[in-house]
Structures are given as structure tokens and as C-alpha cells.
Amino acid sequence: MPVPVRSRLAHVMGWLILLATLVGAAAADVHADDSRSATVQAPPGVTAGVAVYDRRTNTFTEQHNAHLQFRSASVVKVLIALDHLWNRGPQYTLTATDRARFDAMLRSSDDAAAGHYWSANGGSAIVHRMIARLGLVDTAGPPAGHPDVWGYTALSAADTVRIYRWILDSAPAPVRDLVMGNLRRSTRCGTDGFDQRFGIPATFEAPWAVKQGWAGFGTAGDCTDTSATVAGTTKNAARSADVDLTQRALHTTGTVGADDRSIVAVYTLQPQTTTFGAAYTNVNRLVRSLDVTAGVERTGTWFGTWGSEVRVRADATTGSTTLTRLPAGVEVLVGCQKQGQRVEVPPYSNDWWAYLPLYGGYVTNIYMSSPDNELPGVPVC
Structure with missing residues (x-):
């Protein structure tokens, strides 16, 4: 029996709508460029890479040096975590010891935990695998002369948005819940004594989830947290000419709002004379200048x-x-x-x-x- 013309037209229109949706989603990636945003206010002397993505509209609300590579510091721990979970399906269960180590790495930015996984899972091969798996374009492993320095993996704001989009939209539910659950429970202090409440959590009311990064401020901070007992660790301090290591790095990345609507990635390099408190303030001011659709700024x-x-x-x-x-x-x-x-x-x-x-x-x-x-x-x- 012939299909009525109206039914055939409806079928074609349905496929056209689906195609337009897919093209629109892809365009959000294609148009992640290095154009400057009129609203991004990087403080004097601060080099910033910024990308803010609205998951509901599939559009970037901010882009500023979005493809500029920065040494990742502890943000790479998200990739280390994803790689560790990759072949542990379908339940993605971890032993009690492994789970405690995994949680500490993501919640409190524990360096010893990251070092353990880096060594056990192949070092730079972790980064190479995740580049291929997630289609990252700006990410690179540590320089050849420093293969054990996970903190000098190169990341960009645009690739960081892509990583979070994969976790939220494509990862198996147990992986998504395990990673994002930990980032929602980020502790006030890192295990090395540095305060993690800068940028996203300093600017916006909950809900938010964050993975922060810092490097170049010494080996121990002053932060204490009466809600948890943490052990001190030493930040990775190798040197390389492949990414800028002469300036101090402070990064804030994660999601903001109900259902993780906005993805925010802010990377900064700041002069060597910048104290941690001043760098913290610079990042907070920069984040407050951004158009984050789901963000409700703290009052005061x-x-x-x-x-x-x-x-x-x-x-x-x-x-x-x-x-x-x-x-x-x-x-x-x-x-x-x-x-x-x-x-x-x-x-x-x-x-x-x-x-x-x-x-x-x-x-x-x-x-x-x-x-x-x-x-x-x-x-x-």
C-alpha cells in the first residue's frame, strides 16, 4: 500500500529536524575558538584561557583564548580518573582502598593518589589514550624529558569543556556519578594545605562541582579544615620549556547550576611575584565577569x-x-x-x-x- 504523501513528508521533516539538532550540537564544538569576549575581564598581568558552555542551548557564552595551552596542574586528575575507570565496566566498582584513594584525588586534589595512578596505569600513555577516546585537540602529555610530571600535561579551556561534556552526556552512568559526585564534594582544603574555594565556588551559590588546579606557590599552604583530616603532600615541581612554567598557575573548572547546566573552564598564568592570595583574588574577579547562564552569584x-x-x-x-x-x-x-x-x-x-x-x-x-x-x-x- 503506498505511503501517503503527508506521511512521507512528516518522515522527511523528522529526519531534517534530527539532522539540524546534530549539526547544531557539532557546531558548538566547531565554533570553540580563540576569539575574545567583551565581558571577560582578565586582571592586569594575568594570561587567561576561558570557555563557558551552556548545555541547554548547546552554545558557548564565553570564549577567550579557548585553545591556548596551559600546564594543567591538578585539573589533569580528571583524565587520570577517567582512564582508571575506563575498562572497569559494567559496574565500575573499586576496592575500598582504591575508592579511598580515588575520592581523595578528586575531592582533595591528593598528589600521592595521582602519582599512584600515573605510575600504575602507564604515565603519559594515560593522556594519549584519553586524547583518542574523547577527541581532544589541544591536550598533550608531559614533555619527553619529564614523563613522570603529570601536572605538566597541557590542557586548554576548550578541551576541558569537551571533557566535562563527555562525562555528563556520554559516560556510563556509574562513571558520571562517581566522578561528578566527588567533584560536588570538593573539600575546602587540598591535601597540601592550599584553599580550593576560589573561582567557581567563591563566586556562585551551590549547586556546583569543581576540579581546581594550582602550581608554583610552594609546597604547603595555610588552609585548615575542621571537617576533615588531610595529610600534606608535595606539589610536582619539575621544569620544562614546552609549556609555560615560569609563571604561577591557578585554574578553576567544573559545572554550575541545576543539572550541571553551565560548564566553566578558566585557566590563568600569573607573574612569579603573585602571592596565592592575590592570584586567588584575580581568579575570583575574572570569574565574576563571566556570562554563566546558570550561575547565581553569592550576595555580599x-x-x-x-x-x-x-x-x-x-x-x-x-x-x-x-x-x-x-x-x-x-x-x-x-x-x-x-x-x-x-x-x-x-x-x-x-x-x-x-x-x-x-x-x-x-x-x-x-x-x-x-x-x-x-x-x-x-x-x-
Whole structure:
């Protein structure tokens, strides 16, 4: 029996719509270029590579040096994790010991765990396998002279978006849930004592999931976290001429919003004289300038701080529990302020305390960069 013309037309139109959808999705990759965005505000002296992708519309909302290669620092741990899981289907189960190591690598950026997998799974071959599997175009393994230096794997913002898209849209559900579940539970402090709450988590309200990266700031930070006990490790410190290792690297990558709607990849290189607190502030300012469709920015007022190992307390007293320590000279978001114990740091004296919602605690206003004891424009708690 002949198929009615209307049915044939509907069939053809259906295939045309499907083809247009596939072409549109592919175009999102094709159009990931190095064009500059009018909204990206890289602070002076900062080299930035940025890509922000809206998974609902399949479009990039930001691109700035999207294909520029950066030494990945700890962001490569996402590829190390994916490679480790690749042939462990269909349940992708890990032993208790392996699971603890895997979780620490992704949640707390544990270097010893990354080193274990790098050695056990073939080193640079991990990167080469993942390039082929995911179709990465800017990614490269560590230089020939430094095959054990996983942190000097080259990554770009565009390839990082592609990695997250594969995890979210193509990976087997157990792999997606295991990797993204860990990134959603990123700890405040890395196992080496560096504060991981910069960039995406500093700027946006939850939900978010992050894998951060840093290199060149020394071997130990000041961050403490009363919610977890972590052991110190040493950051990888080899040298190579193939990627820029002369500047300090600070990267924030991950997803923002319900259903991981926005993928954000921000890579930065900053001068060798940049402190961790200043670099942290630069990345926060850059991320706040971006068009992130799903992002709900945290409310409050940003203030600079001074001093080193400034303690964030559970309440407005020096006797209350220390929650963490601020990176020296970092800019912080203040939600409100209240009067508490008077603190003396000659020649200063102050009984006002600022509440920092990102840290869930209080800092004496003495260490806030403001001329008055009471911070201007900040409400009372």
C-alpha cells in the first residue's frame, strides 16, 4: 500500500529536524575558538584561557583564548580518573582502598593518589589514550624529558569543556556519578594545605562541582579544615620549556547550576611575584565577569584583607573554634557584621567582626582593608 504523501513528508521533516539538532550540537564544538569576549575581564598581568558552555542551548557564552595551552596542574586528575575507570565496566566498582584513594584525588586534589595512578596505569600513555577516546585537540602529555610530571600535561579551556561534556552526556552512568559526585564534594582544603574555594565556588551559590588546579606557590599552604583530616603532600615541581612554567598557575573548572547546566573552564598564568592570595583574588574577579547562564552569584560585599594566617572563627571571639585560615592578602565576601570580642593588634583595636559566608565564620574587622572599624555598606548580622 503506498505511503501517503503527508506521511512521507512528516518522515522527511523528522529526519531534517534530527539532522539540524546534530549539526547544531557539532557546531558548538566547531565554533570553540580563540576569539575574545567583551565581558571577560582578565586582571592586569594575568594570561587567561576561558570557555563557558551552556548545555541547554548547546552554545558557548564565553570564549577567550579557548585553545591556548596551559600546564594543567591538578585539573589533569580528571583524565587520570577517567582512564582508571575506563575498562572497569559494567559496574565500575573499586576496592575500598582504591575508592579511598580515588575520592581523595578528586575531592582533595591528593598528589600521592595521582602519582599512584600515573605510575600504575602507564604515565603519559594515560593522556594519549584519553586524547583518542574523547577527541581532544589541544591536550598533550608531559614533555619527553619529564614523563613522570603529570601536572605538566597541557590542557586548554576548550578541551576541558569537551571533557566535562563527555562525562555528563556520554559516560556510563556509574562513571558520571562517581566522578561528578566527588567533584560536588570538593573539600575546602587540598591535601597540601592550599584553599580550593576560589573561582567557581567563591563566586556562585551551590549547586556546583569543581576540579581546581594550582602550581608554583610552594609546597604547603595555610588552609585548615575542621571537617576533615588531610595529610600534606608535595606539589610536582619539575621544569620544562614546552609549556609555560615560569609563571604561577591557578585554574578553576567544573559545572554550575541545576543539572550541571553551565560548564566553566578558566585557566590563568600569573607573574612569579603573585602571592596565592592575590592570584586567588584575580581568579575570583575574572570569574565574576563571566556570562554563566546558570550561575547565581553569592550576595555580599567584597573587601581586601591584610595579614597572614588570619583565622576564620566559629563566632566573634578569639576563643571560638578556628574553622580555617585565609590565604594572605585575599579578597573576601562579607555577608554581614556584628560586634563581639575586642581585639588588639597595635596600633589597632576593634570589636567588630565580619561574617564570611564562603567560610561559614567570622574574621575580626582589624584585618579588613577598610579605614573604619565598622565596614561601610555591610548590614548588621
